[in-house]
Amino acid sequence: MSISADVLRGHTDTIILTQLMRADNYGYEINKNIQQRTHGQYGFKEATLYTAFKRLEQNGLITSYWGADGPGARRRYYAITDAGRRQWAENIREWEDTRALLEALISIEEET
Amino acid sequence: MSISADVLRGHTDTIILTQLMRADNYGYEINKNIQQRTHGQYGFKEATLYTAFKRLEQNGLITSYWGADGPGARRRYYAITDAGRRQWAENIREWEDTRALLEALISIEEET
DNA sequence: CGATATACCTCACCTGTCAAGGTATATTTT
């Protein structure tokens, strides 16, 4: 992964919630989707991923259940809750604000 | 400050380097500039700011010297080094990549 | 049967943020 995760820190939860907005899914598959979306440029470390699931569930933003086995081991599926959807929307809004701020702060243009 | 610093974490150094690209400056003034640029929406906590200066200096990206006193206490001025300029440019490039990645990851559009 | 892919989980460590506290000087107000 060429992108330093430090800069994506703080967006982990939003990225996972985004995946779950589409449909319930399990960790391994979610991470593969992310890798596909970024053409292999980014993916979560396993520890990061499962830590995030735990945090999100404790905060009531997702729920989990054991799903049907696939070709590998058992899968724990995650579903986004209403609170999760609300949090996602707020995170997106905050990201837009933050992005504008950041671009103002790392631009070398003169302020008027 | 309405913006959570967690989301800007990892950009602190770049923000400071950006300020020093214009001219040498000291901590208190740098932070005031940042607050002005963001219309009071963002500013570093002092501990964060001085921790960052220390880190940047240890990494050879800035140097420091005691400057002429102003209306208040003594001021420690910081100057960006060549290595700092190079790092700044790389951080900007990385930010552009990261931003594109992030927007792909928090968008609910279908991937093609 | 061994290798590989799938799938989940935990712990210890590191780094960056920040509340809280401290020091010192210059100006303004009372």
Add this chain to the structure above:
DNA sequence: AAAATATACCTTGACAGGTGAGGTATATCG
């Protein structure tokens, strides 16, 4: 002149998120 305020810098301890390293278990493929 004393008190309050603004300027200016610094450190420490606690906390949160990311991650390397390690572990467990199942199914498939050669």
